[in-house]
Amino acid sequence: MMKARPGTFKHVYFRFLILCVGLLAAFMNARSGNTVMMVLTSAIAAYFVMELIGAIRLYRFVKNNPDAIRKAED
Numbered sequence: 001m002m003k004a005r006p007g008t009f010k011h012v013y014f015r016f017l018i019l020c021v022g023l024l025a026a027f028m029n030a031r032s033g034n035t036v037m038m039v040l041t042s043a044i045a046a047y048f049v050m051e052l053i054g055a056i057r058l059y060r061f062v063k064n065n066p067d068a069i070r071k072a073e074d
Helices: 009-030 035-064 067-073
Strands: none
Touching: 009 035, 035 067
8 A cells, every 4th residue: 555644645646546446336336236336335425425524624724724734844
């Protein structure tokens, strides 16, 4: 697995790539009526919603605390 600090470009890109591949595979196979793939699709969709909520919370935090990034880099 790739080692990257959370928040770096590699970390975000890697998670986005896994999410896209997983969603594509799950939606293609869920149309056949396979129960396992339907559960997998639901799990990936839930993970996507959690990532979206986390991104919104991070955006709001950075917007309200612009000095937080400078403090974290020190």
